[in-house]
Amino acid sequence: MAGSIHVIKVPDVGEGTAEVELVAWHVRPGDAVVEDQGLADVMTDKAIVEIPSPVAGRVLALGGEVGQTLAVGAELIRIERAGDAEAPVAAPARAAPPPSPAAKLAATPPPYAGPARPAADRPIASPAVRRRAWELGVDLGGVVASGTAGRIVHADLDAHVAAHGTRPPDRAPGTGSAERNDQQAVPVIGLRRRIALQMQESKRRIPHFSYVEEVDVTEVEALRAALNTKWSAERGHLTLLPLLMRAMVLAVREFPQVNALFDDEAGVVTRHGAVHIGIATQTRHGLVVPVVRHAEARDLWAMAAELARLAEAARAGRATRAELSGSTITISSLGALGGIVSTPVINRPEVAIVAVNRIVERPVLRGGAVVSRRMMNLSSSFDHRVVDGMDAARFVQAMRATIEAPALLFVE
Incomplete structure (x- = not known):
């Protein structure tokens, strides 16, 4: 019935x-x-x-x-x-x-690595699991499910990869120099639409101004290497980013006006004692900004551990709404792809963002002698409605002074 x-x-x-x-x-x-x-x-x-x-x-x-x-x-x-x-x-x-x-676009199937299954036997899996399977070239039809109602979960995919490995998606053979007249209409939906709207509103409503400063990271990189040699087995590996975040926390104490949110409709700037640092992260699914909350209360290794956890969640598409909101200032880093200089877009309603550019080893004149140093630019953008140019420059200079004399990272 x-x-x-x-x-x-x-x-x-x-x-x-x-x-x-x-x-x-x-x-x-x-x-x-x-x-x-x-x-x-x-x-x-x-x-x-x-x-x-x-x-x-x-x-x-x-x-x-x-x-x-x-x-x-x-x-x-x-x-x-x-x-x-x-x-x-x-x-x-x-x-x-x-x-x-x-x-x-929203439901593109993965490139199967094995024979296709009948429609009635198509596997059940979340979008995040399907995306990972597509990226790994894994046929979900061959993965043993352990979730409720036969659902394939991330642990099932990990077990399958450990047992069978992965293979890259099939690639069509080259077509030489033949002319191409094909077109593809790509709907801007989901996360990509949200990114587009956020960037549009930020540039439309915020009068950005940018400031770039060169920083010598030779000493802080040497310190990082020494800390990893001594403590990585116990406390985990440190990248440069936690040290830069610590320098930001110390600089914010001197310049609290950059650690703020501006409600331009109400005309109110709210300065925050807590330093919730957003980490602009590019994933295969688009730009997301996971947030390391209360960076002012974390040591280097606690920040590194939280960064690693958030990055894994963001890459897998499992980051929660709480983990992707509430930042008061943002750092953007593209690592080795960071270029020489950039003009980052402010994560509205914040008023400041600092972008980390690529480290380059080059000759520098020191004390009349040419020496090899590791140099990097910090590219920053500020909301000129509420942050004056002098204060912005002094804030970045404060970060630079701490990075170039890294013992200051441990001084309260």
Whole structure:
């Protein structure tokens, strides 16, 4: 007999969110679903949230198209619950989403490393797991699932890679110098749309000015190497970034006006005692800014451990909304790709951002002699409405003084 109709609405994901963007469907009308199976992904201001099914049954109707904005409380999907005469389906049939361009972009299948499975046996996995499998060239059809209702989790993927290895996605053979006239329309949805809107608003509303300073990192790099030699086995490996964050924390004490948020509609600048440092991080899925909270209360190794944890979560697409919000000042680092100089865009409503450029070993004149030194530029941008040029320069100079005399990193 027929079951009752269950309407799933867009949930309230907290922090005042009034609407979300629908970025992927994992089911289509007619599909059978089990309890806790992922139905759709929605994008908030900060993170992608997967919406699971609270019931088993069959999909009747979808409440929107990929790329559409839905209000909290709006109908997301209708499911007919399994009737008394129907047994719940153990493994749902996962058909491909409707073939709109946006849906194709949001639900691109991985390049399978083995034979394709029948549609009824398509594996159940979250978007983050599917992305990792695509990047590793792993066929999810060959991965043993341990999650609820046959769901493949990250640990299952790790175990499969450890046992069978990976292979890169297939590449088409070269076509020489033949002319190409193909085009590809790429919908700007999900995280990419959020990034675009945030950058647009930041540049539109904030009068940026930039300041670049050259820093000699020879001594701080020598200190880092010595600390790693002595403590890495016990406390973990240090990169340069935690030392730069420590220099930022000390500089903020002298110039609290740069560790602030500006509500330009209310005309209020809020200076923060806590230093919550956002780390602008480029992932395969787009730019995200995980936040190392209370950097002022962490030592170098605590900051390094938190950086490593957040970076792994960001790369895997598992960073939570709380981990991606609440920063008061931001550092942007592209590592070896950092270039000589950059003009970073402020992470609104913050008022300052510091970008770390590439380290270059080159000859420098010191005391009348030419010596080899490791040099790096700090490129910074400030909100000129609330930060004066002199204060901005002095703030960066304070960071430079600490970095070039790294014993100061340990002076309170």
